[in-house]
Amino acid sequence: MLRVDVAVVGGGPAGSIVAREAARGGLKVVLLERAPNAPLRCAGVISLRAREELGIPEELVLQRLVGVVVHGPQGTRAVLTADSPKALVLDRVGLDRYLRNEAREAGAAVWEGISADGWDHSLLITSREKLAPEFLVGADGALSGVARWAGLAPPGELLVGYQAEVEAEPRYPGHAEIFLDPAIAPGFFAWAVPTGELLRVGVVTHRGGKGYEHLKSLLLREFPESRVVRISGGLIPLGPPPSTATERVFLVGDAAAQTKPLTGGGLYYGGLAAKLLGRLLSEGRQAEYERAWRGELGREIEFALRARRAYLDLSPAELDYLVSLLRVPELGKFLLTRGDMDRPSRILVELRRAPHLWPLGLRALKTLGGFSRFAQFLQ
Numbered sequence: 001m002l003r004v005d006v007a008v009v010g011g012g013p014a015g016s017i018v019a020r021e022a023a024r025g026g027l028k029v030v031l032l033e034r035a036p037n038a039p040l041r042c043a044g045v046i047s048l049r050a051r052e053e054l055g056i057p058e059e060l061v062l063q064r065l066v067g068v069v070v071h072g073p074q075g076t077r078a079v080l081t082a083d084s085p086k087a088l089v090l091d092r093v094g095l096d097r098y099l100r101n102e103a104r105e106a107g108a109a110v111w112e113g114i115s116a117d118g119w120d121h122s123l124l125i126t127s128r129e130k131l132a133p134e135f136l137v138g139a140d141g142a143l144s145g146v147a148r149w150a151g152l153a154p155p156g157e158l159l160v161g162y163q164a165e166v167e168a169e170p171r172y173p174g175h176a177e178i179f180l181d182p183a184i185a186p187g188f189f190a191w192a193v194p195t196g197e198l199l200r201v202g203v204v205t206h207r208g209g210k211g212y213e214h215l216k217s218l219l220l221r222e223f224p225e226s227r228v229v230r231i232s233g234g235l236i237p238l239g240p241p242p243s244t245a246t247e248r249v250f251l252v253g254d255a256a257a258q259t260k261p262l263t264g265g266g267l268y269y270g271g272l273a274a275k276l277l278g279r280l281l282s283e284g285r286q287a288e289y290e291r292a293w294r295g296e297l298g299r300e301i302e303f304a305l306r307a308r309r310a311y312l313d314l315s316p317a318e319l320d321y322l323v324s325l326l327r328v329p330e331l332g333k334f335l336l337t338r339g340d341m342d343r344p345s346r347i348l349v350e351l352r353r354a355p356h357l358w359p360l361g362l363r364a365l366k367t368l369g370g371f372s373r374f375a376q377f378l379q
């Protein structure tokens with residue numbers, strides 16, 4: 001039996017960042033990752049800010065995105081192009097390896113190929129030996145075993161994503177394509193993201209949906225000439241549970257559903273919370289974790305959950321109408337220059353400062369059924 005300060009279950013980005021920060025703070029840390037060579041299950045898109053704040057090196061950036069092409073369900077299309085890069089596509093498999101290595105260099109013991117199999121509130125049973133940690137961190141993804149062992153509730157909702165890496169020429173170089181089509185991605189959206197060498201084409205749906213079949217339909221419809229290199233799937237948790245910590249157990253990353261409800265992105269929010277948790281643990285202030293991460297991200301997650309409910313209420317014709325609005329040059333420019341993919345609620349503040357867009361906004365609201373239709377989502 002090995003006594004440690006912190007045992008971290010899960011060596012994805014969130015777990016490695018917690019381990020790195022806690023080890024840098026002088027704690028004795030073991031990081032367990034049962035599948036260190038798992039295939040890509042992520043589009044790898046993050047903001048420029050996220051790369052900087054999470055300390056992700058340049059060499060893991062495969063592609064810079066200068067814009068986005070949005071496809072409505074009935075054929076309307078809007079192409080938004082900025083003057084400079086707005087997002088990055090990462091080598092996600094390389095990122096996981098890089099962050100685990102950083103944890104190792106900071107002094108954490110990284111146990112690769114080892115699983116955590118149970119927790120009796122004092123000992124962590126692993127496939128190698130028992131650990132007696134002062135604190136246990138569950139960074140073990142959307143179906144967190146640690147959460148279950150600690151009696152913490154699961155996330156509000158689990159979506160299912162399938163992604164193919166395909167050989168195909170990007171139709172819009174330097175742009176991500178987004179498909180807002182309930183027939184292809186019921187409950188969410190689909191995408192095609194260029195990496196430089198391949199295209200990542202993905203579909204996210206409600207659980208129990210036919211995501212794999214939808215992905216194949218999307219590939220046939222949009223990229224009929226493409227050659228599929230590999231397909232993988234993963235879960236996306238949305239809506240954090242009411243509690244993500246006990247006195248000695250802490251959830252982080254997807255295990256705590258620290259994801260963006262409008263895009264499913266979890267690298268930035270999970271990474272931020274992981275940095276926070278690692279530091280709080282090393283300063284003996286871990287009791288502040290729940291309040292601290294919610295203070296940082298809670299408002300944005302709440303806002304995006306509401307916006308998602310409003311999105312799900314829209315008919316295909318209404319979605320197409322919204323896409324047609326994106327073609328209005330002033331609105332496109334406004335979104336590209338003032339939108340913030342990490343803090344979507346800021347768009348409301350920005351809108352207040354953009355009176356030239358108010359008539360367009362009011363017209364759109366009226367066309368979509370008036371304020372009363374959306375009031376329920378804003379409460």
Ligand SMILES: Cc1cc2nc3c(=O)[nH]c(=O)nc-3n(C[C@H](O)[C@H](O)[C@H](O)COP(=O)(O)OP(=O)(O)OC[C@H]3O[C@@H](n4cnc5c(N)ncnc54)[C@H](O)[C@@H]3O)c2cc1C
Pocket residue numbers: 009010011012013014015032033034035038041042043044045046114115116117139140141142145161162163202233234235236252253254255259264265266267268270
């Ligand atoms: C199709 C798809 C596309 C996505 N695209 C994006 C995107 O473009 N941008 C973005 O920001 N996010 C994206 N995401 C979300 C992002 O991938 C996740 O939010 C992120 O991986 C969460 O990191 P994590 O470290 O919390 O969990 P994970 O990356 O899931 O890591 C958890 C780790 O824990 C390990 N583990 C689990 N149980 C045990 C155990 N008992 N013992 C030992 N190890 C264990 C697993 O092997 C795994 O490696 C996407 C997700 C999907 C499914």
